[in-house]
Amino acid sequence: MSYQKKSPAPTSKGSLTAPARTSTSRRRIAGLESDLASSKAELERERECRRLIDAVSQTASAAMATDDALVLVLEATSRSIGAQFCAFYRREAQGFVHWLDVAIEDAASGKTMARLASACRHTIVRIDAEGAPDAIRQAAAEAAGLPIVTAMQVCAGGEVVALAQFFRPGRISAEDELPAILSQIGLQIGHIVERYDAKAALLAEGGHDALTCLPNRAAFTRRLEVALNSGRHDKALLFIDLDRFKLINDSLGHVVGDRLLQEIARRFEAALRDEPTFVMLGRFGGDEFTVLLRNLDDREAAMGVARRLQASIAGPIMIDQASIHTSASIGIAFLEEGLTEVNDVVRAADLAMYRAKSDGRASIGQYDDTLQKVARQRLALENAMRGAIAGRQFRCHYQPIVCLRTGRIQSFEGLVRWHNGPDTIVPPAEFIQVAEETGLIVSIGSLVMEECLQTLCRWDEEFEDGHRLGVSINVSPFQFLDPCFEERIIDTIRAARIDPRRVTLEITESGMIRYSNRVASFLRTLQAFGVGISIDDFGTGYSSLSALHTLPLDRLKIDKAFVANLSIASHGRQVIRTILDLSRNLGLDAVAEGVETAQAERMLRNMGCSLAQGYYYSRPVPLTGVAALIDRYGIL
Numbered sequence: 001m002s003y004q005k006k007s008p009a010p011t012s013k014g015s016l017t018a019p020a021r022t023s024t025s026r027r028r029i030a031g032l033e034s035d036l037a038s039s040k041a042e043l044e045r046e047r048e049c050r051r052l053i054d055a056v057s058q059t060a061s062a063a064m065a066t067d068d069a070l071v072l073v074l075e076a077t078s079r080s081i082g083a084q085f086c087a088f089y090r091r092e093a094q095g096f097v098h099w100l101d102v103a104i105e106d107a108a109s110g111k112t113m114a115r116l117a118s119a120c121r122h123t124i125v126r127i128d129a130e131g132a133p134d135a136i137r138q139a140a141a142e143a144a145g146l147p148i149v150t151a152m153q154v155c156a157g158g159e160v161v162a163l164a165q166f167f168r169p170g171r172i173s174a175e176d177e178l179p180a181i182l183s184q185i186g187l188q189i190g191h192i193v194e195r196y197d198a199k200a201a202l203l204a205e206g207g208h209d210a211l212t213c214l215p216n217r218a219a220f221t222r223r224l225e226v227a228l229n230s231g232r233h234d235k236a237l238l239f240i241d242l243d244r245f246k247l248i249n250d251s252l253g254h255v256v257g258d259r260l261l262q263e264i265a266r267r268f269e270a271a272l273r274d275e276p277t278f279v280m281l282g283r284f285g286g287d288e289f290t291v292l293l294r295n296l297d298d299r300e301a302a303m304g305v306a307r308r309l310q311a312s313i314a315g316p317i318m319i320d321q322a323s324i325h326t327s328a329s330i331g332i333a334f335l336e337e338g339l340t341e342v343n344d345v346v347r348a349a350d351l352a353m354y355r356a357k358s359d360g361r362a363s364i365g366q367y368d369d370t371l372q373k374v375a376r377q378r379l380a381l382e383n384a385m386r387g388a389i390a391g392r393q394f395r396c397h398y399q400p401i402v403c404l405r406t407g408r409i410q411s412f413e414g415l416v417r418w419h420n421g422p423d424t425i426v427p428p429a430e431f432i433q434v435a436e437e438t439g440l441i442v443s444i445g446s447l448v449m450e451e452c453l454q455t456l457c458r459w460d461e462e463f464e465d466g467h468r469l470g471v472s473i474n475v476s477p478f479q480f481l482d483p484c485f486e487e488r489i490i491d492t493i494r495a496a497r498i499d500p501r502r503v504t505l506e507i508t509e510s511g512m513i514r515y516s517n518r519v520a521s522f523l524r525t526l527q528a529f530g531v532g533i534s535i536d537d538f539g540t541g542y543s544s545l546s547a548l549h550t551l552p553l554d555r556l557k558i559d560k561a562f563v564a565n566l567s568i569a570s571h572g573r574q575v576i577r578t579i580l581d582l583s584r585n586l587g588l589d590a591v592a593e594g595v596e597t598a599q600a601e602r603m604l605r606n607m608g609c610s611l612a613q614g615y616y617y618s619r620p621v622p623l624t625g626v627a628a629l630i631d632r633y634g635i636l
Contacts, residue, residue: 052080053184069192074102074164077185083166084146087120096124096163116140116167117276141167152182156190209283211258212265220282220290225342227292233336236302238291239349240309243327243361245287252322259319261287271312275305299334306330306364327362329353351375382438385431389443393419396451397620400629401591401613404605408636409629411470413613414452415620416444436478445479449489453496455623465635470502472534477507486522490529500530504555508536520551527552538579556583560594567599580608
């Protein structure tokens with residue numbers, strides 16, 4: 001019996017051998033592993049996205065100030081997505097207006113980044129659905145090596161209320177999921193903006209200046225506080241005060257003054273628009289503006305900004321067909337000076353501005369420690385003056401005004417002196433400016449007025465012809481800012497029972513011009529009451545003829561500068577002859593100040609001048625020295 005080997009059964013079509021099945025299984029496992037890895041990666045991306053969004057949410061909730069929240073959120077987002085620069089815009093009527101920007105500290109720096117920051121400060125008038133950058137921003141971004149610009153729309157209440165642009169290096173891939181991430185972050189920022197807008201609605205009237213639409217003192221102070229709390233010391237505050245604005249305001253009217261402030265604010269905004277260090281421009285009050293700068297390389301950068309602001313208003317400004325010339329004094333305080341409080345920074349910049357004014361108009365001053373010393377001395381002087389007012393230490397010395405025809409005394413001028421101790425007399429040059437700036441001049445003026453009127457009463461009793469003596473009293477232009485000025489004078493004269501015709505008020509020509517509208521009204525009231533009005537230092541102002549035609553006057557006092565050159569300069573003699581002719585034609589008395597020689601007296605008498613005053617007759621003397629002068633010259 002034979003046996004045959006049994007052949008294997010045939011396989012059906014498509015059946016796999018054992019090795020084939022093994023290969024297929026491996027591929028399936030690899031696919032599962034790939035899917036699992038993809039799922040893990042996707043899950044990790046989702047977790048990363050969630051962590052970023054949670055961090056954004058927590059940051060937004062923890063930050064008290066809107067600027068703080070936005071800076072922290074935008075910085076965290078920038079770092080997460082690899083952006084080196086971010087610009088944030090708020091939606092306004094004219095488009096998306098630059099609000100702030102964030103530059104990552106380890107990002108590339110230099111002129112290209114500064115150019116990018118400058119480009120981002122332009123208002124975005126129109127955006128497409130993706131918020132793509134315009135040509136200006138795109139060119140600046142490419143120059144900075146950050147060609148990829150990703151936009152994030154910030155929505156609140158179903159509307160796009162803000163826009164952020166992130167500038168990144170490299171290329172964007174088709175699978176880039178940034179739009180989805182940024183969309184969720186945009187919603188979180190939208191909540192920040194909503195809270196800010198709700199708060200801003202409550203503070204609208206207190207947040208922006210109604211005249212210029214600039215941030216007002218409160219809003220600017222809040223922003224300055226944020227800058228101080230940032231911990232960086234590359235910032236500066238510019239304090240700007242317009243020169244001679246009160247003169248413009250009072251001479252041309254408040255409407256013109258307001259329009260001038262609006263135009264200056266517009267010019268300042270234009271001058272700062274392309275400045276990469278610019279943070280905020282505000283109107284601090286009146287004719288004062290403030291500017292906050294940051295990311296300054298050195299002090300010269302701040303000086304450059306200040307000079308640019310001055311240049312922006314250097315030319316004539318046309319308001320209602322009037323050509324107005326103005327300038328600005330600017331003080332600069334750098335936050336690196338150890339100034340940690342808002343009030344300290346503002347005070348420092350203000351002190352620097354006053355230093356600039358003392359150097360002349362259109363100057364720039366920087367704060368330093370010497371200014372603090374000066375401020376302390378000024379404060380000590382102010383406090384001492386307050387004590388002197390309470391102690392009635394301000395008293396008058398009297399200088400005679402002599403009739404050139406008879407040589408007799410017609411009146412005296414009362415000149416204030418500060419008797420600061422038994423042997424110390426402080427001259428006016430050392431305290432009048434501070435008195436005017438602090439408003440103490442009003443109280444000092446009242447003391448002077450009371451003493452001069454009491455002196456007239458005393459002369460009535462002491463001298464046989466004392467009732468024929470008059471007194472001239474200097475009035476500071478700042479006293480006209482007191483709305484009850486003329487009433488106080490009239491009441492004081494009435495209370496003293498003095499004939500008002502014996503009282504003459506002297507105000508400088510520059511003071512009359514500076515407050516012409518207010519002065520004219522007050523002086524007409526006083527002149528109608530019988531008080532004489534004299535214009536002091538005549539010939540030194542720039543609108544003398546205008547003052548003569550618009551202000552009620554009784555007397556001109558020729559400035560001593562012309563009298564001093566009387567005997568040696570023909571020009572001085574001609575000026576005096578012109579003033580004397582003018583006074584005669586207008587029916588005014590003329591008094592020559594600063595007469596120091598017999599020759600000057602003789603020449604003035606020959607010219608027809610009626611009255612004279614100066615050291616040739618007597619220096620100012622205390623009340624006790626008047627009797628000797630009366631005995632020497634007699635009473636007119």
